[in-house]
Structure formats: C-alpha cells, structure tokens
Amino acid sequence: MSLASRREYLATMRERYWAARTRRECTEILNEVQQVCGYHRKYAIRVLRQATPPAPAKRRRKRALRYLDALPVIARVWEALDYPCAERLHPVLLPMAEHLAAHGEVVLTDAVREALQKISRATLARRLATMPSPKPRRRLPRPRPGLLQSQIPVATYDWDEARPGALEVDLVEHNGGSTAGQYAYTLSMVDIVTGWSRRRALLGRSQRAVHDAIGDLIAEWPYPVWGLHTDNGAEFVNHHLHRYAEAHNLTFTRSRPYRKNDNAHVEQRNRQLVREIVGYARYDRPEQVEQLNRLYARLDLYANLFLPTRKLKNKVRDGARVRKSYDAARPPLDRILERDVLSPEERARWLALRQSLNPLQLHRELDALIAGLQHPPETAMSAD
DSSP, rough: OHHHHHHHHHOOOOOHHHHOHHHHHHHHHHHHHHHOOOOOOHHHHHHSSSSOOOOOOOOOOOOOOOOOOGGHHHHHHHTTTTOOOHHGGGGHHHHHHHHHHHHHSSOOOOOOHHHHOOOOHHHHHHHTTSOOOOOOOOOOOOOOOOOOOOOBBBOOOOOOOOOEEEEEEEEEETTTOOOOOOOOOEEEEEEETTTEEEEEEEOOOOHHHHHHHHHHHHHSSSSSOOOEEEETTTTTSSSHHHHHHHHHTTTTEEEETTTTTGHHHHHHHHHHIIIHHHHHOOOOOOHHHHHHHHHHHHHHHHHHTTTOOOOEEEEEOOOOOEEEEEOOOBBBBHHHHHHOOOOOOOOOOOOHHHHHOHHHHHHHHHHHHHHHHHHHHHHHHHHH
C-alpha cells in the first residue's frame, strides 16, 4: 500500500473510530487496522486517536461596535478628500480632522480625537464599507491607440527615481465619442517623484498650443524641472517641443509605441483627476474650455495640497510574482516639503496657503463647477 493510499485509508478509519458507539465496534476497527497496516495494537490506537472529534460550531461573540462617536467626523473627512480608500485616508485622518475643525466644519472632542488616533486601517475600511460613496463609478473604455524620433530617445524613468522634476505628460480627448471637427483636450502633467500634477484645457491639439501650455505649466512649477516624458503623438514629438527642451536643458524622452505603462503615472492621474471629474462629454466651444480651466485651477490646489497618494517604495520579484510595498499616503505637498527643494519663502507660502484653505469648501466648489459643465448656462436658460 502506498503512503498516500495508507493516509486516505487511515483518515476513513479515524472517522469510523470516532463515530463508533460501543467498545465492540472500536475493537473491530482496531483489529482491521492491525490486519491491513500491520501496526502494533498500541500504535494503532495512537494513530486512530490523532484526530479529535469535530468540535461544535462556535458562535461568534457579538461585540459592540467601536468608534461610533467618531463616524460623523470620519464621514466629513472622507467627503473632504473625495472619498478615498482606507489605505489613503488612514494616515491623514487625524490631521485632516483637525484642519477641518480649524475651519469650523467639524467639532473634535477629546474622545473623538482619541478614537481617530486609535482606529486601525482595517477597522476604518469596515466603517467606510457601511457608508456608500455618492461618487459615481464609471466604466472606462479602452482608448484608441516620424518626426525627430531619432533625436528623442525611447526611455522610461526608473520606478525608484529620487530627483523631483521628472515629468510625464499626456493629452486627454473630450470628443464625446466623435472625432469630427475640433474639440477640447486636457494637457496633464505629473511629477513621478512627488506626485505634484497640473492640468490645462486646450481647444485642439496644435503643436504650438501644446508647446505654449507645457511652457506655462513648467514656468509655474514650484521647483525646477529636469525631465520631460511624453508618448509618440505628433503634438509632442515636434520641433517646437524639441527646441524648448534643449533651450531649458530638459531631458526629453518618449514612450515605446503602444506601451501606455511607460507613462503610467500620468495615465493614472488622467483617470482619477480628469475622466472621473469631467467624464466623457464633448467640449468644443471656447467658453467650455474656459469652464474647464476654471475647474482645473481649483482642482489642482485640491489635489496637490490635500488629496493623499501612495508611492511605491519597494518591489521584489519572486518567480512570476512581483511583491510591492508602498509608503504611507500623503498629499503631494508633503512629499515636496520632505525633499527640501523649496526656498524658505516658498515653503512658508505654500504652508500658509494650505492652512488658509478649507478642503471641504474646495470640494463643494468643485461640485458646483462640475455641475456647471454638465448643465451649461445657455441650456438652463433655454429650458425656462
């Protein structure tokens, strides 16, 4: 008898042994095991008694839910940060609650403050699961997939790049599903090290318009920029941007064709801070581009000063699997401050600006601006 067969046989005999009701039945089972396996009687008894009888199903003790007094404050902080997951919310929960309390949005008692400090990430996730997010979930369709290519190298930033100023750049279409005529685009830029990001709406994607928008955003960047990484679109791979990169001593690289992961950081921001905000409607009028830029002016402040993000800090390949670990979620401004790339005056200015802003009020303003995009003023007037 093979070892596997013997184990299966003994498992069956153990069940019979524990189910036996009389001494006679136990004796008969022992005799059979001795005969089949050739065991000594005492050893056969030990083998059959290894398995314990099935324990009765335990009833879970119902414990009173903790941190109920802190739930209203948690809900307000969750709303102020645009309903992030527990992993992003937990590290900034107490600081943001104190920030909202300073603006009169919540009231923090000692008991609530202690609860916010003690609540674990797992418990926070369970509490958030009982508060459905009013933020709509959209299914994101797959996007549709010459010049100077020999002079602009194909490259990607290292995942553990440590020098702030490495920007990824991309365009997002707002054509409503039809490529006919001229329509708006959103130029999106993000630093892969700090997570600082900016957006600018354009009518069309001419090389000159894209070049000017990139130049304006880099000029407003809070610290020096050294790298520029784009896809292979003609709006980026052209003489205008190539000359600009050379004049400003920027390392200009491009992605591999049809490899969107080469621009993963900006693609992620395109989803979170463009598609989930303005959706897939068509914007093709100058006044709509102005509306988008008013929205982005507030959104950039909200995202960079308050929204916590997680950054990959380590990854190890284990065979076919890659194990990744992330740091604690923090707003991009905090990552900039810890890198010490701002002058003392700029540092004080940004900290004072964040202290003066109410993130919940910013969230309300963004909701109003988004509603204005979905329902243009002239549409509302014509309905009266």
